[in-house]
Amino acid sequence: MLKLMTPGPTQVRENVRLARSREFTNPDLDSQFFDFYKDTCCLLGKLIGTANPVYILSGEGILALEAACASLTEVGDKVLVLNNGVFGEGFADFVRIYGGEPVLYNADFRQEIKIDKLSEFLKENHDFKYATLVQCDTPSGVLNNVNEIGSLLKEYGILTVVDAVSSMFGEELKVDESCIDIACGGSQKVLSAPPGVCFVSVSKEALTCMKERKTPIASYYGNLLNFTCYYEKQWFPYTMPISDIYGISEALRNVAEDKDIIMRHKMIAEGVRHAVRQGGLSLYIKKGFSNTVTAIEVPEGIKAETVVNRMKDKYHILIAGSIGSMSGKVIRIGHMGENANYEDVAKTLKALTAVLLEQGIPVKTDLEEAFLEYVKLKSQPFLFS
Numbered sequence: 001m002l003k004l005m006t007p008g009p010t011q012v013r014e015n016v017r018l019a020r021s022r023e024f025t026n027p028d029l030d031s032q033f034f035d036f037y038k039d040t041c042c043l044l045g046k047l048i049g050t051a052n053p054v055y056i057l058s059g060e061g062i063l064a065l066e067a068a069c070a071s072l073t074e075v076g077d078k079v080l081v082l083n084n085g086v087f088g089e090g091f092a093d094f095v096r097i098y099g100g101e102p103v104l105y106n107a108d109f110r111q112e113i114k115i116d117k118l119s120e121f122l123k124e125n126h127d128f129k130y131a132t133l134v135q136c137d138t139p140s141g142v143l144n145n146v147n148e149i150g151s152l153l154k155e156y157g158i159l160t161v162v163d164a165v166s167s168m169f170g171e172e173l174k175v176d177e178s179c180i181d182i183a184c185g186g187s188q189k190v191l192s193a194p195p196g197v198c199f200v201s202v203s204k205e206a207l208t209c210m211k212e213r214k215t216p217i218a219s220y221y222g223n224l225l226n227f228t229c230y231y232e233k234q235w236f237p238y239t240m241p242i243s244d245i246y247g248i249s250e251a252l253r254n255v256a257e258d259k260d261i262i263m264r265h266k267m268i269a270e271g272v273r274h275a276v277r278q279g280g281l282s283l284y285i286k287k288g289f290s291n292t293v294t295a296i297e298v299p300e301g302i303k304a305e306t307v308v309n310r311m312k313d314k315y316h317i318l319i320a321g322s323i324g325s326m327s328g329k330v331i332r333i334g335h336m337g338e339n340a341n342y343e344d345v346a347k348t349l350k351a352l353t354a355v356l357l358e359q360g361i362p363v364k365t366d367l368e369e370a371f372l373e374y375v376k377l378k379s380q381p382f383l384f385s
């Protein structure tokens with residue numbers, strides 16, 4: 001078996017795998033399942049700081065993004081697309097598909113969106129129905145301050161759709177405090193359940209916007225209005241993936257019981273970045289690092305593919321290359337969710353050091369040692385057993 005150290009899918013804990021194998025009932029007809037679904041959604045909402053309704057949808061993270069755009073967009077709507085990464089830019093496609101006019105706010109892919117610059121832009125340009133933004137844009141690992149940006153956009157009455165698929169539970173996300181109207185998450189990233197389902201929280205303003213549309217939502221699967229009365233009506237728009245949701249419920253409990261989860265992500269990510277720098281390698285991002293994934297520039301003289309393949313074939317550790325303009329330029333370690341444990345990250349760095357040296361790439365210091373030194377120095381003793 002390969003050890004997954006990719007930025008999704010991540011490793012899945014045994015209790016989650018077992019929960020998915022439980023006997024199940026008919027999710028369309030058994031009222032107990034409606035209660036279970038509701039409780040699961042409520043726990044999720046609590047963990048991301050929202051009292052808004054949360055819905056679990058049957059489809060990977062992408063469905064959450066598309067459903068948000070499908071439900072909000074009417075033909076001719078102007079939508080602000082904050083773009084400093086592959087997923088950021090990708091929102092423009094969803095807006096277009098549903099007839100909207102994306103207005104791209106293009107920013108440097110190697111750093112977080114600067115609030116003061118965005119603020120200047122908004123003074124002159126704020127006639128948007130909604131804006132899309134990404135918390136962690138996974139192909140580069142850039143982290144945007146969506147909590148601050150959400151509040152800023154709200155000052156202009158712009159609704160916000162936040163893709164938090166690869167950061168939710170690993171980075172602070174305060175949905176209500178930050179006025180985030182639709183927050184999107186997925187099962188296979190920090191939550192560490194297998195791929196297959198996604199989640200959305202929907203604010204009152206977003207709901208009103210959907211209800212007051214002049215034209216019907218041009219989607220069935222992506223129509224969030226279909227979910228709003230599921231409990232009262234005891235009716236789901238389609239049969240819910242009940243076994244997936246058993247797994248999600250267990251995974252959410254793992255997160256809820258893990259009081260140090262955000263801190264551990266931070267410590268591990270800082271340790272990885274420290275090790276990369278000490279080793280004389282370069283981080284792709286210059287400012288605004290997500291603590292869930294690290295993109296390392298591929299050193300001169302070697303291909304990303306070679307590093308990934310050697311890691312896999314010789315050390316049975318799966319790391320990732322990247323996509324879009326980062327394709328071939330970076331390798332990525334996903335230290336999120338169940339992957340965010342000191343032992344696996346240390347092993348990954350040890351193997352990476354060996355692979356680079358074997359390929360004739362100079363590494364100034366052993367990455368594992370530099371990592372362990374950093375986290376031992378910084379972490380409180382209880383984190384280190």
Ligand SMILES: *Cc1c(COP(=O)(O)O)cnc(C)c1O
Pocket residue numbers: 008060061062063087134136137138163164165166186189
């Ligand atoms: C993983 C991910 C998604 C969802 O993509 P899938 O292909 O459905 O897994 C969306 N946004 C971000 C930022 C992601 O990392």
